[in-house]
Amino acid sequence: MSVAILGGGAFGTALAVAIGQKRPVTLWARDAAHLLEHRESPRLPGVTLPETVTITADLEQALDKTAILFSMPMQSLEGFAAQISTPLTGKALVACCKGIDLTTLQGPAAILSQHWPQATPAILTGPSFAADIARGLPTALTLACADDALGTTLQEWLSTPTLRLYRTTDVTGAELGGALKNVIAIACGACIGAGLGDSARAALMTRGFAEMTRLAASLGARPETLAGLSGLGDLTLTCTSDLSRNFRYGLALGKGQAFDPTVTVEGAATARAVAQIAQKRGLPLPVCTAVAHLTDGSLTVQDAMTQLLSRPLKEE
Ligand SMILES: NC(=O)C1=CN([C@@H]2O[C@H](COP(=O)(O)OP(=O)(O)OC[C@H]3O[C@@H](n4cnc5c(N)ncnc54)[C@H](OP(=O)(O)O)[C@@H]3O)[C@@H](O)[C@H]2O)C=CC1
Numbered sequence: 001m002s003v004a005i006l007g008g009g010a011f012g013t014a015l016a017v018a019i020g021q022k023r024p025v026t027l028w029a030r031d032a033a034h035l036l037e038h039r040e041s042p043r044l045p046g047v048t049l050p051e052t053v054t055i056t057a058d059l060e061q062a063l064d065k066t067a068i069l070f071s072m073p074m075q076s077l078e079g080f081a082a083q084i085s086t087p088l089t090g091k092a093l094v095a096c097c098k099g100i101d102l103t104t105l106q107g108p109a110a111i112l113s114q115h116w117p118q119a120t121p122a123i124l125t126g127p128s129f130a131a132d133i134a135r136g137l138p139t140a141l142t143l144a145c146a147d148d149a150l151g152t153t154l155q156e157w158l159s160t161p162t163l164r165l166y167r168t169t170d171v172t173g174a175e176l177g178g179a180l181k182n183v184i185a186i187a188c189g190a191c192i193g194a195g196l197g198d199s200a201r202a203a204l205m206t207r208g209f210a211e212m213t214r215l216a217a218s219l220g221a222r223p224e225t226l227a228g229l230s231g232l233g234d235l236t237l238t239c240t241s242d243l244s245r246n247f248r249y250g251l252a253l254g255k256g257q258a259f260d261p262t263v264t265v266e267g268a269a270t271a272r273a274v275a276q277i278a279q280k281r282g283l284p285l286p287v288c289t290a291v292a293h294l295t296d297g298s299l300t301v302q303d304a305m306t307q308l309l310s311r312p313l314k315e316e
């Protein structure tokens with residue numbers, strides 16, 4: 001097996017550093033000039049790519065590898081895939097992005113499968129800040145692949161002494177855990193930013209987790225997957241750390257401050273996708289729906305709080 005990573009942002013660079021400790025890896029970026037000159041991504045300053053990482057601007061050189069990791073933002077994945085005519089037959093296509101595509105309402109595995117039906121999709125997700133992975137701090141992730149034999153090979157190839165991968169065949173559960181935790185992280189950031197307190201944040205995390213599990217189960221995921229690294233694990237990290245961009249975006253919303261629009265915040269578009277899915281399926285997802293309205297500017301944090309607290313009382 002040979003490995004390529006597509007996307008020279010924070011996560012792609014961090015994965016290249018980690019995997020590059022063990023074996024050669026090719027890192028493709030659409031603008032590779034900075035990476036080639038400095039061996040460092042402007043999205044992850046201070047992290048130097050080792051010599052085992054081949055940086056390239058030649059996409060075909062990367063697509064030639066047997067395992068291809070897609071490490072660009074979720075809302076870019078469909079458009080990126082549509083530009084590629086190479087068949088990628090028999091390859092493992094590992095989506096590292098966390099989200100639901102707003103146009104198709106699909107997760108990354110379905111998008112990869114539609115573009116490359118002769119390849120096998122997989123998901124790499126879980127609680128991990130790029131900077132932690134790049135520094136070699138201990139990290140545990142989920143590798144999801146419906147083909148368990150291929151999943152086992154990927155698990156062995158992509159694990160390192162400090163990056164420990166757990167395996168599952170529940171692709172839907174793993175990708176939804178990663179997608180939905182970002183939505184709840186925005187809610188938690190807004191809660192803290194608006195001064196609503198840690199108790200309110202704990203309530204949002206818990207009820208948000210109930211929504212994550214409800215939606216995932218209705219889409220065919222196994223509820224226990226959501227209780228693992230990709231769901232509860234990543235929810236805990238992202239809702240409690242201001243290293244999270246989704247949490248910081250929520251903080252800014254809560255404080256009524258502007259947020260840098262060039263920063264990748266996956267949960268905003270995903271919240272709007274989730275609200276559409278909830279409506280279509282008649283699923284009650286009040287926290288996710290409130291985040292969708294917060295991010296499109298149609299609801300204030302105070303009104304969201306009032307709305308959530310005034311819902312009819314119910315069983316837990
Ligand atoms: N950062 C983290 O800690 C983690 C991130 N993730 C996930 O990884 C994914 C990527 O995030 P991250 O790397 O942090 O984001 P960044 O904003 O750091 O980088 C995104 C990268 O994607 C590239 N890109 C954007 N659009 C396209 C496109 N259409 N074609 C090719 N390349 C494109 C950007 O290129 P350019 O620089 O030229 O704009 C940039 O290199 C997200 O889904 C995120 O949730 C997962 C775990 C941890």
Ligand SMILES: O=C(CO)COP(=O)(O)O
Pocket residue numbers: 098126127128129182185234237238243244245246247264265266
């Ligand atoms: O997914 C992440 C941690 O697991 C990174 O979170 P942010 O995208 O919110 O920075």
